[in-house]
Amino acid sequence: MNEITHPHDRLFKALMLHPETAGAFLLERLPPEVGRMLAPEPPQFVEGTLIEERLQPYYSDRLFQVKTITGKALFVYVLLEHKSYPDRKVGLQLFRGMAAFIEQKIREDENWRKLPAILPMLLYHGEQEWLFPNDFMALLDADEALRPWLLNFCFPVVDLGPIPNRQLSQHARLRAGLMALKYGTRDPQAQMEALEEITGALEEAPELLISVLLYLLTTFAKLDENRVRAVVRRIKPEEEQTMMSQFAQEILAKNMPQFAQEILAKNKPEWVAMGRQEGRQEGRQEGRQEGRQEGRREEAASMLLKLMHRKFGSIPDWMREKVQSASLELLETWSDNFVFANSVDEVFAS
Numbered sequence: 001m002n003e004i005t006h007p008h009d010r011l012f013k014a015l016m017l018h019p020e021t022a023g024a025f026l027l028e029r030l031p032p033e034v035g036r037m038l039a040p041e042p043p044q045f046v047e048g049t050l051i052e053e054r055l056q057p058y059y060s061d062r063l064f065q066v067k068t069i070t071g072k073a074l075f076v077y078v079l080l081e082h083k084s085y086p087d088r089k090v091g092l093q094l095f096r097g098m099a100a101f102i103e104q105k106i107r108e109d110e111n112w113r114k115l116p117a118i119l120p121m122l123l124y125h126g127e128q129e130w131l132f133p134n135d136f137m138a139l140l141d142a143d144e145a146l147r148p149w150l151l152n153f154c155f156p157v158v159d160l161g162p163i164p165n166r167q168l169s170q171h172a173r174l175r176a177g178l179m180a181l182k183y184g185t186r187d188p189q190a191q192m193e194a195l196e197e198i199t200g201a202l203e204e205a206p207e208l209l210i211s212v213l214l215y216l217l218t219t220f221a222k223l224d225e226n227r228v229r230a231v232v233r234r235i236k237p238e239e240e241q242t243m244m245s246q247f248a249q250e251i252l253a254k255n256m257p258q259f260a261q262e263i264l265a266k267n268k269p270e271w272v273a274m275g276r277q278e279g280r281q282e283g284r285q286e287g288r289q290e291g292r293q294e295g296r297r298e299e300a301a302s303m304l305l306k307l308m309h310r311k312f313g314s315i316p317d318w319m320r321e322k323v324q325s326a327s328l329e330l331l332e333t334w335s336d337n338f339v340f341a342n343s344v345d346e347v348f349a350s
Contacts, residue, residue, distance in 0.1 A: 007218040008082045008125070008184060009060040014211045015177040016062045016078070019043060024171035026064065026076055029158045034119065039067040043076070050077070050097035057306065058082050059093055063101065075101065075118045084185035085313050086124065088132040091139050094120040094155055120155040125181045130159040165197055172204035180212045184219035185310065187342065191220045199231050206235050210243065217247060221311070221338075298324075300331040304338065312344055319344065 016022045019042035026043060027035050043064035051059050060080040068074055077097055081090060098118045105116050124130050132138070137152040160168065160182040168182070169175040179201050183194045198216070202209055213231065216223055228247070232240045301324050308323075309315050323331070334347050341347045 006057060006060075006082070007215050008080065008181065009056070011177060011181060011184075011211055011215040012060045012080045012123070013062065014208075015174065016064075017045065018173070019045070021171060021174050021177075022062070022064055024169060024174050025078075026066065028169055028171075028174075029123075029156065030076070030119070030121065031156055037068045037070075038074075039069050039071075041067055046075070050100045051079075051093070052096070055093065058087075061097055073116065075116055077101070077118055077120045078123060079120065080123045080181075081126065082310070083313075084126045084310060085128045086126055086130045086132055089139065090122055090132075091134075091136040091155065094122070095136060095153075120153065122155055122157045123160070123181075124157060125160045125178075125185055127161065127185050127187070129161055130157050165194075165201075172201070173208055176201035176205040176208050176212060180215050184215060188221040192222055195220070195223075195227065195231075199234060202231070202235055209235050210246070213243075214247065219310075221341075297326075297328040297331065300328060300335065301326065304331060304335055307335075307338060308344065308347065311338075311341075322348075 016025070022045065023042045027038065030038075043066045046063040046065055048063070049056070049061055050063065051061050059082060062078045062080075064076045064078070066074050066076060077094065079090070079094055079097065081087060087093075098120060101118060102115055106112060122134070134157045135152055135154045137147060137150065140147075140150060140152075142150055160178055163182075165179050165182070166175075168178040176198065179194070179198050183191050183198070186194070195216075198212070202212060209232070213228060217228065225244075229240060229244065232243050236243065305315060305320060305323055308319075323334070326334070337347050337349055341349075
């Protein structure tokens with residue numbers, strides 16, 4: 001999975017990789033009665049993902065093992081929903097992840113006596129408020145009398161939207177990361193209004209500067225080079241040139257659309273200008289090869305659809321067909337329009 005194609009996944013995993021940060025998140029956001037049961041040791045990250053590959057553009061997950069005060073193991077399965085709108089079927093994704101982990105444990109120990117205890121929780125950062133029930137039973141079409149006999153589980157939902165920014169966490173690093181995630185799915189105006197507060201949070205957690213800025217560059221539609229430089233100068237002025245070069249290299253290396261490259265290549269430092277010139281020459285060579293040209297067109301269409309889905313939500317079939325059948329030149333025009341578009345109609349404007 002391309003790290004910049006799925007920036008929510010990248011930042012979420014970077015945040016939760018640190019035991020101290022993950023521990024703060026669990027203690028602050030698990031139900032109080034669960035938090036009181038946890039031993040003081042930091043959580044241990046369990047490698048791997050339990051999400052099906054086809055669903056990874058929409059979800060990220062992290063699995064942690066913690067100890068209770070009685071010495072028993074508890075696994076906490078945290079799912080991050082990437083979509084900007086709530087998915088009432090998310091309980092099914094949690095069920096699939098937990099079932100996959102249990103199956104894995106059974107394969108590892110055929111003589112098992114008891115199954116591992118898994119507690120699921122959802123981290124949601126979409127623009128619309130989460131209003132769906134937080135239990136699996138809500139997905140079942142069953143008579144009321146049958147419910148006590150059917151499978152069910154509840155899951156805490158951490159909806160970042162209604163939480164005031166300063167109350168996202170008492171842990172500086174976690175607060176800065178959650179604030180970035182919170183606004184990564186908002187409209188461009190709300191994003192830019194929040195930039196000052198995100199910068200202030202980063203002053204308390206400067207070690208997260210690169211991860212957060214890379215995230216903002218791929219989710220904040222109106223973020224430009226001058227604003228990025230201002231953030232870096234405020235937090236790590238001595239590293240401005242190094243960081244700007246790093247941001248540009250990462251973005252250009254990931255084959256982002258033209259408009260994303262312009263963010264950091266605007267002043268065209270020599271190495272960027274050379275790279276862009278080489279890219280144009282290579283593009284002309286590829287243009288003479290019909291198969292490669294079609295591949296570039298398909299990649300541009302796929303990228304635009306993903307960006308539109310993150311910004312505007314569900315994409316109707318007619319719009320998907322329109323993008324997938326468009327020429328490469330037209331796709332580049334629509335990608336440029338996307339930067340400042342506040343609606344789907346503005347993306348397709350001439």
